[in-house]
Amino acid sequence: MAPPLPGPLAHLAPLLSHYGYWAVGAVVFVEDFGIPAPGETIVIAAGVYAGAGRLNIVAVAVIAFAAAVAGDNIGYLIGRTGGRAFVHRWGRYVFLTPKRFQAAERFFTRHGGKIVTVARFIEGLRQANGIIAGTAGMPWHRFLVFNSLGAALWVGLWVTVAYVAGEHITAVYDEITRYQIHVLVALGVLLLVFLVRHLVRRRRPQE
Template sequence: MPPSAELPGFLHTVAPILDRWGYLAIGGIIVVESFGVPAPGQTIMAAASVYAGYGRMNIWAVAAICFVTAVIGDNIGYWIGLRGGRKIVNRWGKYILVTPARLAKAEQFFARRGNRIIVIARFIDGLRQLNGVIAGITRMPWKTFLLYNAIGAALWVGFWCTLAYQLGANLGPIMGRIHQYQWPVIGVLVLAVTTYVILHVRHIRRRRARTAAEIRQAEEQAGQPGPTEAKEQTQA
């Protein structure tokens, strides 16, 4: 088992916390990050997964804790946004580096992308911390938020835990590359999701139009008299 000093790059910064508090540190940091507090949630998850790769932690426990606490934290953020909303953020946000300008920018991005942004929000710095708060402020239905948020958390945890667990000490340079190109990749993902949604909606509309046309045709045919009925009506 390697000492914490051998953790790659910036992952080494969370090693003392992880060494002392273990799984509790993972859950606590991810919870607070998920409702808006700037904290190294993604970093400590990656570091814990590297530890798991060397046998110092259990990867399944790491992944489960990360997923559950991410969902819990986002739902706390949703409640904050729903109950206090912008007033709380404007008054207290400066103490956790959430300025009104940063919130407004995140809201605009959120409004343009709709519900689907919840799925990929965890991969975007800034939105990862604020997506629950913004969903609450915009009064997104809680069940809708919970579903999309759980999907996003599962993808986020699955991606980083698997990557860090498998790559270990090589993760630092790779994460640097990912952060360098995150916006082009996110743009491609958003474009792909948007294209899929548009095509899917068009397909549904066309299918509904065909069904409506078939119903109208059937009703028209049902309203017309058959050959026997027409003959009887003529004789009468």
């Protein structure tokens, strides 16, 4: 019998109970090329099920990884072929407004592969990652390497944490999210320092 899923994971119980691995693959896949879907949540819920013996932990991890990489590559293809025209016309339907897209693209262009890897852990950027990479003209083989690395880290983290934490996953998730925000703020400050330093160095010869 399936274990009861705690807190915000509970609504995924019927989906996982009826479709199992198919649900994990499908939800992660569609989320990763911009369609609003609880990709991260279903990976965590599947990890809890695996910890209770309802699903196989290795199968959950492999399927989530493959779906994440495949979904981002669909996004990359959309960005590469449709680019800005697609985003401006259809982006608002998946909460990717032109303003949000331009901000993400500027950030992405400056930091390339590092952003592709870290984007997996950032809500909003996770869904737009592939589209932005394709639109920005990042070489596909480079995108594939960094995207696969990010997917492996993301899946590995949440599947392992959920598998071990079980019914306590909600409290653990809240703690990780809290520290994740602190880390992202620290990275933002660090990037700002580097940017200011770069601008100061560029201005010195002209003065």
